[in-house]
Amino acid sequence: MKQILLTIALAVLAPFAYAQVAETITTATAESRGTMTITNGNDSPRTVASRYDFNGDGYPDFVLIKPIRGGSPLVDLPPIKNVIWYLRDNLRCGPPTCNPSTRFGPEFESKWALIDEADFNHDGHPDFVLFDPETLETKILYMRGGDRVGSRPGPRIPNGWRLQKVGDFNGDAWPDYVLTNGSPTYRTAIWYMHDNQEIPQGRGPGPTLILGWDLVAVADFDADGIDDYVLFRTSNSQGGPTKIWYIRNRQHVEANGPTIVAGWRLRGAADFNKDGHPDYLLVSTSGARTAIWYLDNNQFIPPPYSRFGPDIPSNNGWLYWLPSGWP
Numbered sequence: 001m002k003q004i005l006l007t008i009a010l011a012v013l014a015p016f017a018y019a020q021v022a023e024t025i026t027t028a029t030a031e032s033r034g035t036m037t038i039t040n041g042n043d044s045p046r047t048v049a050s051r052y053d054f055n056g057d058g059y060p061d062f063v064l065i066k067p068i069r070g071g072s073p074l075v076d077l078p079p080i081k082n083v084i085w086y087l088r089d090n091l092r093c094g095p096p097t098c099n100p101s102t103r104f105g106p107e108f109e110s111k112w113a114l115i116d117e118a119d120f121n122h123d124g125h126p127d128f129v130l131f132d133p134e135t136l137e138t139k140i141l142y143m144r145g146g147d148r149v150g151s152r153p154g155p156r157i158p159n160g161w162r163l164q165k166v167g168d169f170n171g172d173a174w175p176d177y178v179l180t181n182g183s184p185t186y187r188t189a190i191w192y193m194h195d196n197q198e199i200p201q202g203r204g205p206g207p208t209l210i211l212g213w214d215l216v217a218v219a220d221f222d223a224d225g226i227d228d229y230v231l232f233r234t235s236n237s238q239g240g241p242t243k244i245w246y247i248r249n250r251q252h253v254e255a256n257g258p259t260i261v262a263g264w265r266l267r268g269a270a271d272f273n274k275d276g277h278p279d280y281l282l283v284s285t286s287g288a289r290t291a292i293w294y295l296d297n298n299q300f301i302p303p304p305y306s307r308f309g310p311d312i313p314s315n316n317g318w319l320y321w322l323p324s325g326w327p
């Protein structure tokens, strides 16, 4: 393990290539006039979008929340602003490949929490999944790139539960709900859905998490077409072990994932290098740095095991914030 950790420390590259592009963000008005090319979507409407890929190049992108400087990300003022940073692997993607390199996503009322992103209506574009923890309402914002093109309410979540993540757990390619209940031991439930509507007999239990562990990401690590749970103790700023729970018909089979190094937290999973295997997204305890750990199922791929992703800067009076679970 020591050898692996040392290699990780040495394998990092330049943290961000297009930081200067990020500095050009000034106002929502200027940003919302930006144009972009969508290469997926209407051209191939039967292709389900890759998770977190807003410009159709197959690479996951970052979505950042923009709380006011000095404000708490948890007590944001309405409306919620968010920006999409286009990435290619671990680097910001700028002109001419990605032009603009950055754009605003849809605003929504501060009562909503952005839970996750997935292509709920199978139009080739990932959509925003919103949840109101007060009223327990759910809603999908249908997106094309960063533009909101519609919305659809979903089912209300039962008292005591919350919408935690989304993923496909029955292999029909339609995103399903993962609900959690309790603390510090979380029960989970999986609701099979079809375009944000429940399907008959779709509600059922999921695995109950281990005491003190959190469900931080959902991705298909063993490539069986069913998304899997990724567990980590988010309260632990000194890193710590991770677990992957392969989901099989609402049950799980456990494997150990790589151990997160001190000063970092596991915040999400997606296939950043497009090799078909989900990777870990780590965020530093301060929230300012990101790193990607490249995996093949639950093991590191051959070196480089790890690269820094773009830093999360404060900028033009705003603080960027990569949400927990990195929707």
Ligand SMILES: [Ca+2]
Pocket (backbone or CB within 6 Å): 118, 119, 120, 121, 122, 123, 124, 125, 126, 127, 142, 143
């Ligand atoms: Ca969509």
Ligand SMILES: [Ca+2]
Pocket (backbone or CB within 6 Å): 167, 168, 169, 170, 171, 172, 173, 174, 175, 176, 192, 193
């Ligand atoms: Ca499904």
Ligand SMILES: [Ca+2]
Pocket (backbone or CB within 6 Å): 219, 220, 221, 222, 223, 224, 225, 226, 227, 228, 246, 247
């Ligand atoms: Ca799987």
Ligand SMILES: [Ca+2]
Pocket (backbone or CB within 6 Å): 270, 271, 272, 273, 274, 275, 276, 277, 278, 279, 294, 295
């Ligand atoms: Ca990968």
